[in-house]
Amino acid sequence: MIWTGTPKSKGPARLLETRRLLSLVLIGALVWSLASVDWGGGIVHTGGGDAIKGFALALFPPELSPEFLKVALAASWQTVVHAVAGITLAIVIGLPLGIAASGSLGTPGRSSTALAVAVRFILAFMRSIHELVWAVLFVTAFGLSSLAVVLAIAIPYAGILGRIYSELLNDVPQGPLVALRSSGASPVRVLFYGRIPMVLTDILGYSFYRFECALRAAAIMSFVGIRGLGFEIQLSLNDLRFDEVWTLLFFLVGLVLLVDYWSSRVRRSLQS
Amino acid sequence: MKQLKRGNITFARASLYAFMALAVGSWAYILAGADSGLEDMFSGRAWGNAGGFLKQLMGLEDSLTDGGRPAFLDLGRWAETGKLAYRTLLMSVLAISFAGVGVLLTFLPAARNVSNGELGGNPSPALGVLYHLLRFVFAFTRAVPELVWAMVIVFVLSPGVLPGAIALGLHNYGIVGRLSAEVVENMDPGPARALRSAGAGNLQMLAYGIIPQARAQFLTYLLYRWEVVIRTTVVVGFVSAGGLGREFRLSLSFFQYTDVALIILWYLILVVAVDLLSGFLRRMVRAD
Numbered sequence: 001m002i003w004t005g006t007p008k009s010k011g012p013a014r015l016l017e018t019r020r021l022l023s024l025v026l027i028g029a030l031v032w033s034l035a036s037v038d039w040g041g042g043i044v045h046t047g048g049g050d051a052i053k054g055f056a057l058a059l060f061p062p063e064l065s066p067e068f069l070k071v072a073l074a075a076s077w078q079t080v081v082h083a084v085a086g087i088t089l090a091i092v093i094g095l096p097l098g099i100a101a102s103g104s105l106g107t108p109g110r111s112s113t114a115l116a117v118a119v120r121f122i123l124a125f126m127r128s129i130h131e132l133v134w135a136v137l138f139v140t141a142f143g144l145s146s147l148a149v150v151l152a153i154a155i156p157y158a159g160i161l162g163r164i165y166s167e168l169l170n171d172v173p174q175g176p177l178v179a180l181r182s183s184g185a186s187p188v189r190v191l192f193y194g195r196i197p198m199v200l201t202d203i204l205g206y207s208f209y210r211f212e213c214a215l216r217a218a219a220i221m222s223f224v225g226i227r228g229l230g231f232e233i234q235l236s237l238n239d240l241r242f243d244e245v246w247t248l249l250f251f252l253v254g255l256v257l258l259v260d261y262w263s264s265r266v267r268r269s270l271q272s
Numbered sequence: 273m274k275q276l277k278r279g280n281i282t283f284a285r286a287s288l289y290a291f292m293a294l295a296v297g298s299w300a301y302i303l304a305g306a307d308s309g310l311e312d313m314f315s316g317r318a319w320g321n322a323g324g325f326l327k328q329l330m331g332l333e334d335s336l337t338d339g340g341r342p343a344f345l346d347l348g349r350w351a352e353t354g355k356l357a358y359r360t361l362l363m364s365v366l367a368i369s370f371a372g373v374g375v376l377l378t379f380l381p382a383a384r385n386v387s388n389g390e391l392g393g394n395p396s397p398a399l400g401v402l403y404h405l406l407r408f409v410f411a412f413t414r415a416v417p418e419l420v421w422a423m424v425i426v427f428v429l430s431p432g433v434l435p436g437a438i439a440l441g442l443h444n445y446g447i448v449g450r451l452s453a454e455v456v457e458n459m460d461p462g463p464a465r466a467l468r469s470a471g472a473g474n475l476q477m478l479a480y481g482i483i484p485q486a487r488a489q490f491l492t493y494l495l496y497r498w499e500v501v502i503r504t505t506v507v508v509g510f511v512s513a514g515g516l517g518r519e520f521r522l523s524l525s526f527f528q529y530t531d532v533a534l535i536i537l538w539y540l541i542l543v544v545a546v547d548l549l550s551g552f553l554r555r556m557v558r559a560d
Contacts, residue, residue: 022556026491030373033366037434048428055427084291084298128543129536132419132507133520140524141322145309146302204288211291220419223510230420237423245424249416256415262287269284 058242068244071232072251079228080255082146083218086153087211093158095203097123098165104195105187120166127159131217132224139224149221153214164206168199201270208263215259219252229255328529342530344537353519353531357538360515363433363440364502364546370441372494375449379490380478382406382449383456390461410453414446422508436512440504444497451493455486491557495550502546506539516542 045051099105101123103116135152142148169191177194185193222230229252236244303310331342343349380386387403421439429435464481472480509517516535523531 018556018559022491022553025553029365030369033362033369033437036362037366037437038432043429043434045428045430048430051427055424080294081298081301084294085302088295088299128503128540130503130507132510133536133539136520136524137325141325142309142318143321145307146305147309150302201284204284208287208291216415216417220417220507223419223507230417233420234423237427249420252420253412253415257411260415266284266287 054240055242055245059246061243062246062250063241063243064247068247072229072248075227075229075232075248076251076255078226079215079218079230079252081218082149082153082221082226082228083211083214085146085150086218087157087207087214089150089154090157090161090210090214091207093154094161095165097158098162099169099191100166101162102166102169102195104169104191116166120163123159123162123166125159127156127163129156131156132220135221135224144225146226149218149224149226152221153217157210157214157217161207161210165199165203168202168206169195172198205263205267205270208266212256212259212263215256325529328527329533331530331533342533343528344530344534349531349534353516353534353538356516356519356535357542359433360505360509360517361502361542361546363437363505363509363514364498366433366437367440367444367501367505368494368498370437371444371448371497374441374445375452375490378406378409379449379452379456380482382410382453384453385457385461406449407453410446410449412446413442414450416443418443418504418508419511422512426512431512431514433512433514436505436508436514436517439508439512440501444501448490448493448497452486452490455489456482459485488557492554495554495557499543499547499550502542 097119101116101119103113131153134155135149138148138152172195176198177190180190180194219228219230222228222232222234225231229248233245233248233252236242236248331344381399381402384390384403387399389399418440421442422436425435425439429438459482463485464477467477467481505515506517506520509515510521516539520532520535523529523535
C-alpha cells in the first residue's frame with residue numbers, strides 16, 4: 001500500500017491510541033482475571049492426581065463390550081431425537097418471528113416498525129437465557145418430560161435463528177423487490193416471491209449449522225434428568241467407570257463431527 | 273428435472289429429505305414415548321403448576337419457606353448476589369483468556385498452509401503430524417460440551433471459579449482454534465512469504481507476517497465467544513460450584529423462588545452488559 005498521508009478519517013496518532021487502548025484493556029482483563037483467582041494451595045483435590053491418572057489409564061482400552069456399546073448407541077439415539085425435535089421446533093417458531101422482526105411486511109424501506117422492534121426484543125430475551133436454564137425452569141414448572149426438554153432447546157435456538165433469518169431477509173438486493181412492488185405485488189407477495197426465495201439457501205445452510213449446536217445442547221439436557229449421552233456420562237462418572245466415560249465421549253465426539261461434516265457439505269453444495 | 277442432474281443440488285436436496293425423515297422419526301419417537309409430556313401440555317394441572325411457579329418467581333404467591341418480602345426487593349440480597357455475579361463475570365473473562373492464550377500458542381501449526389510450507393519454510397513429517405494432532409485436539413475439545421468438561425474437571429480440581437473457567441476455556445479453545453487456523457489458511461500469503469525469503473525466523477514471521485493480518489478476526493471471534501461464554505457460565509456453575517450457577521441450583525432446591533428470580537435478573541444484566549461491552553470492543557478492533 002502506498003502511504004498517501006491521509007488515513008481513513010483519523011490521524012495516525014489517533015489510530016495508534018485506539019490500538020494501544022485496546023491492547024491495554026485486553027491485557028488488563030487477563031491480568032485482572034488471573035490475579036483474582038486464589039492460587040494458594042487447595043486448587044487440586046486431595047486425590048485429584050489419582051483421578052487424572054485413573055482417567056488417563058482408562059483410555060487403554062475404553063469399555064467396548066457389546067452390551068455397553070448398545071447402551072451408548074441407545075443414548076446417542078435419544079440425544080439425536082431431542083436435538084432434531086428441538087431444532088425443527090426452533091425453525092417453526094423462529095421463521096415467523098424472524099419475518100416479523102425483519103419488518104419486511106411493513107411499509108417498504110422502513111424496517112423499524114413497532115411490531116418489528118417488539119419481536120426483536122422478544123428474540124433477544126429468548127436467546128439471552130441458556131437452554132439448560134430454560135430446561136431447569138420448564139422441568140420445575142411442567143415436570144420432567146421429553147417435550148419440556150425439546151421446548152428448552154427450541155426457545156433459545158428460535159431466538160438465534162429468528163435474529164439471523166431477519167438479518168438475512170433484510171440484506172437481500174433491492175432490485176427484484178422494487179420490480180415486484182412496481183408490478184403491484186402486496187408486501188406478503190413481495191416476501192414470498194422476492195425475499196424468501198433469495199435467502200432460502202442461506203436459511204437452510206445456517207439452520208443446518210445450528211443443528212450441530214443443538215446436538216451438544218441435547219447431550220447436556222441429561223442434567224435435568226432426561227436420558228441421553230450426557231446422562232450416561234454422568235452415571236459412569238458417578239460409578240468412577242472412566243473407561244465407560246471415554247467410550248461415551250467418543251460417541252459424542254463422533255456424532256458431533258458427523259453432523260459437522262454433513263452440515264458443512266450441505267453448505268458447500270448450496271453455495272455452488 | 274434438468275437441474276436435478278447437478279450433483280451438488282441433489283446432495284443438498286437429499287440432505288433436506290433425509291433431515292425431514294429424521295425429524296418425522298424423532299417427533300414420532302418422542303410423542304409415542306411414555307414420558308413425552310404431551311398429556312401434561314393439555315392438562316389443566318400442569319399449566320396450573322406452571323402458573324403457580326411463575327407467580328412464586330415474581331413473589332406474588334408465598335412459597336413454602338420464603339416468608340417475608342421477595343428477594344429482589346431486598347437491597348441486601350442484591351449486594352450478596354452481586355458478589356456472585358462478579359465471580360461469574362470473572363469466570364467468563366478467565367475462560368476467554370485461557371482459550372485466547374491457548375489458541376495463540378497453537379493455531380499456527382494447525383493451519384494447512386503453514387504445515388505444508390506454502391507460507392515458506394520446509395514441510396517436515398513432524399509438522400504434518402502436528403497439524404493432524406492439533407486439528408484432532410480442536411475437534412475433540414469443541415465437540416465435548418462445557419458442562420461435560422466441567423463434570424470431569426471437578427474430579428481433579430476443587431470447586432470454585434477455576435474449574436468452570438477451564439471447562440469453558442477448553443470448549444472455546446477448540447472453536448476459536450479452528451476458526452483462527454482457517455483465517456490463516458485463507459489469508460494472503462504474500463507478506464509472510466516475503467518475510468520468510470528475507471530470512472525471517474518463525475517468531476518473526478508470526479509477529480510481522482501473520483499476526484497483523486489475523487489479529488482483527490481473532491479478536492472478533494474471541495469477543496463473540498465471550499458473549500456466548502457469559503450465558504454458559506451459569507450452567508457450568510451448576511457443577512463447578514462457582515458464581516451464580518451454584519446459587520441458582522441451591523435456591524431452586526430450597527424452593528426460594530424469589531431468589532431464583534433475582535439470580536435470573538443478575539444473569540440478564542450480565543448478558544446485556546457483556547453484549548454491549550463486546551460490541552464496543554469489536555468496533556474498536558474494526559476501527560484500527
